[in-house]
Amino acid sequence: HLDITYRIENRILVCDQNIDEINQTTQLKKSDINSYHKYFFYKNKRQWFQFILVLLLGSIMTISISTNVSDSLLQENKLSSGIKQANKAELYTGKMNDSYIANGVDSYYIGDAEVNLDISTEELNRIKSIKHVKSVYPFDVFDTINQMEDVSKGTVYYQGSKTQFDYFQEGSPMVVPYYSFQNIKVDGKELKGNAISQSLARKLGIDEKEKNFKISIDVYVPVQQYTYQCEIDDSKTLGTLSQVLTKKVNLEIEINHIISTDDYYNEFLSAGYVVLMNDKSFYTILNQYNNQTPDSLLDSKEYNAAITPYQSKNYVVEVDRIKNLKSVEKEISQISNNFITYDQYNSVTDMVDVYKEERKGRYIFMAVVILIAIFLYVLVQMNALDDRKNEIKLLKVYGLKNQTICSLMNDNTIVQSILSLLLSIPGFFIARKIGFFVINRQSMTMSLLLFMIIQIGVTLVICFLYICYSQWFVKKVDL
Template sequence: MIELRNVNIEFDKKLIEDGTIKIYDGKITAIIGESGSGKTSLLYLLGLISSNHRYLYSFDDVTLDLSNDFEMSRIRKQKIGYIFQDNNLVENLTIFENIRLSATIAGINITDKEIKSYLEFVELGYIDSNHYPRKLSGGERQRVAIACALAKQPELILADEPTSALDTVNSEIIMGIFKKIAHKDKKKIVIATHNDRIYNEADVIYEIKNNKIQLVKGESSNESSKKEPEDYDNNVKLTPRFYFDYAIKTSRKGRFAKNLMIVLSAIAIAFSSVMYNFGDTFVKEQEKLMDAISDKEIFVVNMTAPLNTILDIDENLSIQDKDAELLRNISYVDTIYPYFEFRSIGYPLINETEASEGYIVVSKGQKEEKYTFAESKDNPYDKYVIIPYYPEQNLERRLKEKLSDESSDKVYISSQLAQLLGIENLKESVSLRVLTYVPIAQHETQMTVRPEGIVYEIDIDLSKVVELDLKIEGILDESVRNRYSNSGNNAIYVPYHKMQMILTQTQNSATIDTNLEYIEWRPSAFVVFAKSYNDVGLVIERVSSINPNFRAVSEYQDIESMNAIVKNTREIGLVIVIVILIIIFLLMSIIHMNHILDRKYEISLLKANGLTKIELTKLVSVESLRHVFLVSLISSVISLVVTKVMNLLFEEIA
């Protein structure tokens, strides 16, 4: 027997006050009353699915702790079968799966044969159990719901208006089934109804009237069957497989819409991922581009005298080997070259006096023309210089005229000097015979700087006159200028390794015959290339710590602006990705919440069948995780494919 006492139900108004009801084994109990009188609410109390715990509930002489969700869950799972007015079945499951679900929740391993016997019991042996509920009539759906309840092997079956939407024939079939369950199987049946043909066939009738539960038919005495108290803490535990299988099976409904949502979400996430990856790749490529186009070159001078420009190397001390080694060992340095140049003007020479005149003989085809350069004020033919260039400078990208010759030792001429020498283009072969002064030794002396009269130690190059034959293979654009010394922009650019070879050969073959004291020649400047344009500032800082006389400069280098461009690009890409992901998250959350709300009857059915709040949360969480997993998997695949394709395209373009 089940007994409820001190039943009080109140919403906007009081429906039931201090009511009592008893449900007996082997009896059909009907609850009647006007619409809105509290019949369904009373069924919810009997079914332990109400949040109202302010009453006493005795199940087979055991008083229940209504605040214990696990205890209530155990009773609902194993002792109670609930048949709602409608929405009794999970639409995404087949008839067969709905019945098995009810048995599984109750902890019963049901066989296919038993499922078929339950369908035959409710007079549905003729239907295909692999069909979905939507193919059934109203009466058939209600009978499948009864079969689901029976599969739990419950002690109590609750039915809320089970025949309200059925015709007379189906109503009689339903009542016939209930009578078999109650009278033959000795189960407790409670029906809330306003159909007089139904409740008149009940064994016991309670009427809710004037806020009271009144017994209007049947006995209220000693029809209880005594049973041994049960351990209600032994709740049926649902396995992880249950949640996983349920999530897979319920995903069938609206599969196209769900799959479309998953694919669209995956594409959006993949797009964000690809965009971020390519944004990061773009930033890296931009950094490479900055490295390629930026001036990573640093000019280091051992500057002892306060000259007008630190790029003037005419009067400075040579750099000792130990300091040169320290320069090479700076961690941010990629390559380092000693700087020297061959000039048209020499300082005290071997067996000669100071020279201030040189010449260049231009050969174009069969024609030769000699140009004399003599140092004098405002004379464009005052001086010229031969300067080394380095592979890192990529001077070939700054040519306005070039030959198609593939030789590696290409000699270029500045635009200014080409104009002075009448070299307009290279349509015909152009060669130069240049008189120049190659340094072979150094003389240590002093320099007085006026007006302070401060004396500084300096090194003067002792040079040897050499005549060089050079074939011109390119004319540089006007932006290329001599930024190393005061030798002017009438410059011829020769590969560093070729100039180094000329320097070494000249020094090895030279015979020094002078009254001046001299020392071994060493460069007073180095050209240093940083590993990255971002390292230029770090290298300059380190140079100053090696020698207090060292000065380092990198012209045309706006590192802050370059870094700002890279940083802005990265930040913009990241903001776009974050915005897209937030929009996707919000959309998915809204869609998922709507999906959960659309399933409120399904959730209610599962709760009525015994699932606790924690178990329902697990169920929804597993479905959500499955959804997230599918989205992540598909988005990852799409990202990989798109990234691979884009990389291949970029490789082809490159």
């Protein structure tokens, strides 16, 4: 009995076959048909090359899609959260010397005391009289370092244990005042008393649920100041500088709460070691030491400068509504060109706009890479399946049903999908290392989980589309 006959007619090889005449006993045994793992390895060199190429293209495609989608979702969530946290109608202001402003400063921050000039009583009253300004408060900081005296290490004591902080390696703690209008919440209730940040609590080895304990901290309290004229940046231009003189004081502070950055969002302090003290207690201490003898006069004798009591150089302004922040900032700048202002809300929203604009270029590049990968992936997959036409015909000749043949054809895709999922794990860490997931770096578990969910979803969609196409292709192949 012949399944297929070949004959030569006019120098052409002609194939004759009649499936209906094939004896059923000639079909493959069922056990052999179901040996899919054996059939998977039945490939020639060309087919193995196609398999590996599809695996690489598929991995690049799915990992790229998953990385960009998950990173974008995390970024949008983080940026939205940042805007929500910075949703405060307050701005900070200070007066800077001309040279400092001329060097391109376009935002305000609590910087080196040398560049902060005194705000006069008249200027302060003009700020208070601006429409939409509800109140104006001084804003000072007790630092645990003093760079003017080459002190870069701060010290905090807790239960007899001493903890040192190196400013240049990890930052140093600061004692900062807070005000009732800032409406800081802890466990849903308004903050009362003093608090420390979670990062400081961890550094000191304090349980984050601990309440009502004491710490001792060495701080440099501003006590006096002097103003002098000096050449700025070797430009031979005289500028006004103000130097603050400090006194080292050991403060014993009762801490009532430990707060997270979500409870007190402040761009100056959100990542640092912070002690929050209510404004009345803070300024009681500041006033107590004001005009006392400082630890060092620094260069006051060299400049023959007159020493005066310390005056607050930075202020926080309470505004009635967020939408009025920009107009208040504009009016403050009109009082004097030396005024610099900063508000967290507009700073965060502007940063979001800049960040989104910067991401466009990266997304366009990745979109091109993904589209090329998709095109090549589809092309190679279709070519690989087309190469198996004769194989499909032969399987049909031996009586295999279309469904069984489809299962054999889909083995490659299933194995490729599993391997692609395994490759996606190192792919995630490589993407993280080259700059993705930076904005959500503090929550790697959440980033990886979202990435893997999207990766699995993309892989399942690709598998589904290929299976649908392979079923159509197998049906289309005629004997």
